[in-house]
Amino acid sequence: DVKVTQSSRYLVKRTGEKVFLECVQDMDHENMFWYRQDPGLGLRLIYFSYDVKMKEKGDIPEGYSVSREKKERFSLILESASTNQTSMYLCASRRPGQSYEQYFGPGTRLTVT
Amino acid sequence: QKEVEQNSGPLSVPEGAIASLNCTYSDRGSQSFFWYRQYSGKSPELIMSIYSNGDKEDGRFTAQLNKASQYVSLLIRDSQPSDSATYLCAVKVDSSYKLIFGSGTRLLVRP
Numbered sequence: 001d002v003k004v005t006q007s008s009r010y011l012v013k014r015t016g017e018k019v020f021l022e023c024v025q026d027m028d029h030e031n032m033f034w035y036r037q038d039p040g041l042g043l044r045l046i047y048f049s050y051d052v053k054m055k056e057k058g059d060i061p062e063g064y065s066v067s068r069e070k071k072e073r074f075s076l077i078l079e080s081a082s083t084n085q086t087s088m089y090l091c092a093s094r095r096p097g098q099s100y101e102q103y104f105g106p107g108t109r110l111t112v113t
Numbered sequence: 114q115k116e117v118e119q120n121s122g123p124l125s126v127p128e129g130a131i132a133s134l135n136c137t138y139s140d141r142g143s144q145s146f147f148w149y150r151q152y153s154g155k156s157p158e159l160i161m162s163i164y165s166n167g168d169k170e171d172g173r174f175t176a177q178l179n180k181a182s183q184y185v186s187l188l189i190r191d192s193q194p195s196d197s198a199t200y201l202c203a204v205k206v207d208s209s210y211k212l213i214f215g216s217g218t219r220l221l222v223r224p
Binding site for chain 1: 211
């Protein structure tokens with residue numbers, strides 16, 4: 001069974017704080033993704049990773065960075081949190097092979113005050 | 114800009130009816146298509162994938178793909194109140210592993 005976990009379901013941080021969101025998958029998937037989801041804007045890709053230590057910018061990478069030191073773990077970092085980064089953050093991983101199906105973790109609802 | 118378009122809804126159907134959800138996409142070269150269901154406050158859950166023109170059935174769900182017309186649809190037969198959710202269409206649009214998501218259609222099934 002596909003299993004993607006995220007470190008927190010709810011998080012409240014102050015403006016200017018450094019924030020770490022962690023995602024773990026136990027399926028040996030090579031590709032992992034970070035999205036944010038906002039009402040009316042849908043799911044937007046922030047960063048994705050092809051493999052360990054390999055990353056590529058998505059559509060909205062500004063204000064974010066990522067780290068992938070181990071295959072199972074993909075971290076999203078907000079260097080200096082701002083109120084416009086209040087959102088639902090979703091991690092996904094992709095099954096190997098040609099299916100391109102992505103499986104999502106439960107999400108982290110981040111509020112920056 | 115490659116796009117995936119969905120009517121935001123809500124689409125309201127009575128219990129037991131067929132719900133029809135539609136999605137159009139702009140990239141004619143797209144090859145892989147997905148439907149996700151998302152309950153309020155939860156993350157998206159993959160329910161169907163389709164790669165070839167025609168219909169693909171899985172239980173009460175049928176995905177339909179027409180590449181010439183650039184649309185993909187999802188039919189839900191015998192709709193249940195538990196099917197009330199937002200349905201997201203996703204399309205793989207280039208040689209990378211990225212998916213482009215529509216903004217979703219909200220479905221309400223009335224008891």
